[in-house]
Amino acid sequence: MKKRIIFAGAVLAVITGCNMKNPFLTESSAPFGAPEFDKIKNEHYLPAFEAGIAEGKAEIDAIVANEQEPTFENTIEAMEYAGQTLNKVAGIFYNLMEAHTNDQMQEIAEKVSPMLTEFSMYTSLNAPLFERVKAVYEKRNELGLEQDQMKLLEDTYKGFVRGGANLSDEDKETFSKIEEELSLASLQFSKNVLDATNAYTLHITDSADLAGLPEYVKAMGAETAKEKELEGWAFTLAYPSFGPFMKYSENRELRRQMWTAYNTRALVGDQDNSEIVKKIVDLRIRKANMLGYETFADYALEVRMAKDRNTVNEFIKNLLEPSLPFAKKDVKEVQEYAKANGFTEKLMPWDFSYWSERLQKEQYSLNEELLKPYFQLENCIDAVYGLATRLYGITFHELKDVPVYHEEVKVYEVKDADGSHLALLYADFFPRASKRGGAWMTEFRGQSIRNGVEYRPFINIVMNFTKPTADAPSLITHSELTTFLHEFGHALHGILAQGRYPSMTGTGVSRDFVELPSQIMENWAYEPEYLNTFAKHYQTGEPIPMELIDKIVAAKNFQAGYAQVRQLHFGYLDMAWHTLTEVPSESTIDFEHSVLAPYAVLPAVEGTGFSTSFSHIFTGGYSAGYYSYKWAEVLEADAFSLFKEKGIFNTEVSTAFRKEILEKGGVEDEAVIYRNFRGHDPQPEALMEKLGLTK
Numbered sequence: 001m002k003k004r005i006i007f008a009g010a011v012l013a014v015i016t017g018c019n020m021k022n023p024f025l026t027e028s029s030a031p032f033g034a035p036e037f038d039k040i041k042n043e044h045y046l047p048a049f050e051a052g053i054a055e056g057k058a059e060i061d062a063i064v065a066n067e068q069e070p071t072f073e074n075t076i077e078a079m080e081y082a083g084q085t086l087n088k089v090a091g092i093f094y095n096l097m098e099a100h101t102n103d104q105m106q107e108i109a110e111k112v113s114p115m116l117t118e119f120s121m122y123t124s125l126n127a128p129l130f131e132r133v134k135a136v137y138e139k140r141n142e143l144g145l146e147q148d149q150m151k152l153l154e155d156t157y158k159g160f161v162r163g164g165a166n167l168s169d170e171d172k173e174t175f176s177k178i179e180e181e182l183s184l185a186s187l188q189f190s191k192n193v194l195d196a197t198n199a200y201t202l203h204i205t206d207s208a209d210l211a212g213l214p215e216y217v218k219a220m221g222a223e224t225a226k227e228k229e230l231e232g233w234a235f236t237l238a239y240p241s242f243g244p245f246m247k248y249s250e251n252r253e254l255r256r257q258m259w260t261a262y263n264t265r266a267l268v269g270d271q272d273n274s275e276i277v278k279k280i281v282d283l284r285i286r287k288a289n290m291l292g293y294e295t296f297a298d299y300a301l302e303v304r305m306a307k308d309r310n311t312v313n314e315f316i317k318n319l320l321e322p323s324l325p326f327a328k329k330d331v332k333e334v335q336e337y338a339k340a341n342g343f344t345e346k347l348m349p350w351d352f353s354y355w356s357e358r359l360q361k362e363q364y365s366l367n368e369e370l371l372k373p374y375f376q377l378e379n380c381i382d383a384v385y386g387l388a389t390r391l392y393g394i395t396f397h398e399l400k401d402v403p404v405y406h407e408e409v410k411v412y413e414v415k416d417a418d419g420s421h422l423a424l425l426y427a428d429f430f431p432r433a434s435k436r437g438g439a440w441m442t443e444f445r446g447q448s449i450r451n452g453v454e455y456r457p458f459i460n461i462v463m464n465f466t467k468p469t470a471d472a473p474s475l476i477t478h479s480e481l482t483t484f485l486h487e488f489g490h491a492l493h494g495i496l497a498q499g500r501y502p503s504m505t506g507t508g509v510s511r512d513f514v515e516l517p518s519q520i521m522e523n524w525a526y527e528p529e530y531l532n533t534f535a536k537h538y539q540t541g542e543p544i545p546m547e548l549i550d551k552i553v554a555a556k557n558f559q560a561g562y563a564q565v566r567q568l569h570f571g572y573l574d575m576a577w578h579t580l581t582e583v584p585s586e587s588t589i590d591f592e593h594s595v596l597a598p599y600a601v602l603p604a605v606e607g608t609g610f611s612t613s614f615s616h617i618f619t620g621g622y623s624a625g626y627y628s629y630k631w632a633e634v635l636e637a638d639a640f641s642l643f644k645e646k647g648i649f650n651t652e653v654s655t656a657f658r659k660e661i662l663e664k665g666g667v668e669d670e671a672v673i674y675r676n677f678r679g680h681d682p683q684p685e686a687l688m689e690k691l692g693l694t695k
Helices: 017-021 042-063 072-080 083-098 104-123 128-137 146-163 170-200 217-229 239-248 252-262 273-289 295-300 309-340 347-363 368-374 377-390 478-495 516-526 546-554 560-578 588-599 628-646 651-662 670-678 685-690
Strands: 200-203 233-236 397-398 410-415 420-428 438-446 448-450 453-455 458-462
Touching: 017 072, 017 146, 042 072, 042 104, 072 128, 072 560, 083 104, 083 233, 083 438, 104 170, 128 146, 128 651, 170 273, 200 217, 200 252, 217 239, 217 368, 233 239, 233 377, 239 252, 239 347, 239 368, 252 347, 273 295, 273 560, 295 560, 309 347, 309 560, 309 628, 309 685, 347 397, 368 453, 377 397, 377 478, 377 651, 420 478, 420 588, 438 478, 458 478, 458 546, 458 651, 516 628, 516 651, 560 588, 628 651, 628 670, 628 685, 651 670
Parallel strands: 420 458
Antiparallel strands: 200 233, 397 410, 410 420, 438 458, 448 453
């Protein structure tokens, strides 16, 4: 998912003179005005940030000094369209911090963080500016505003209040310090996770230790070793390496080592995040308290679809409790299967993936090694883009003349059915040391209309798929295809955006609604009518046998109870951290274990945990929001049932989804947006039925 970086209120003047050589401070000469990655160097970032902030402050002062009566146009709209250059710099810098970082960028981030926090406070705690906003807000019902204008006004006013505008001068100073400390703590958290992930390598020199690993996993290990200038094979904590190793390795001790390394990331040594977690939690509590909220969750949820912590806690409980028996049954089934196959030990977390994979293979004669040859990345790219063509009429055309931030990145022009330009799509598929793990969508520029000119978006999707080797192209797993579809769903939300105001277009919606467009796309990965259009063996060209597709569909809900409880664990822990009224006295990991103990389905391992590497909630924008994934699953299960009813390629349904969901952005309450598409409120039963957890 993308991170939207907006510094409202900073209108930048034209920058000339000595800054002309800085690509951030001049008009782009690249096609479509795209970022000039071929010209951007590390030394450009800091001067660009400094220039943007300086100009932004001057423009804030100009808005405040405007002697005309505050109006929607000269105050609210002026602030919304402000900060063009600063947003441009920040949008590129922070996206590359995750996709293609380096030590110097990390140092720049530490310098820039307090500068941006101070500038943000200069706007949000600016009393005269708030008075202008408040003046417009108080007469909002007399202004004849359109729907998106009213929403922008309400969001702007609420943003000021939530940013501390009603605090006393003394409290504003304290609030600013809290925000600055939070920013720096989050940066350190991310750096520690990345460093800890990159620091570990399982180096294998004895081929006997490769027992059970498919050929593609061995080839990947050999390639990684070569990159690290090591003999033999090397496996890392990047998920394309870690996941298959845990699933297939017959060497239990090596699985234990890998699992332990993964689950002690940023928990030991120089990268230990234990105290940083507590610091972030404490700062968030203090921030919420200053604004009149009992907990940080109360503060965060106020602007989300769920609205309050009781709703979220009930939502998690109402899914977790009925799912728990199914999860325990799933674990028991794996334990019994392992025992029947000679495993006499207690089933531990590092055993589960391995024995679960073997059980699935036996039950369905299905495994990733069998499926991967049918999912060559190039074919999957065509198929994912082709699905959007079939549903929405849009097309993708690779461009070679648009600069990229890494040689492996591809760029596509996206055109609508009438041939008009919609967006640029950047696609970054492979892991590297400069990229964090996982998959996400973000943007270098969102869609907006300014002074009658429409600016179409620059969207970026980032993955960590298996690289091609000397012997084989990039072959992805079926689960990776599902991930691709997920992030592409976010991309469509940005690509198809239609609106005026950048803070409300595309993925500018509440956190618990934003996953609907992404998660609904995952459904097509299990539809035979879709799979049989592109899944072909990379060597023979033979289509995937219908027998295998049937098995993919049949295995879809394999151990769905365990998977559901595991995901709900993350949301439950997130809410536990963010409904605290004070920092717990016990250690970070002891707190985590005590919270999750009642719902544990596998043994807890002393000295391990995932809070210290839980980037989603401590740096990634999902604080008091991780439940959003399951919340959105309910939305998508209910929404996709309409596709199932009418046809998975039904253009009437897809057109309605485009118009009511993908194009709308956040122009009104998301509950209303959903009802406009579906005709009713989301039905939680749809998810339980979809997962087969109702018997």
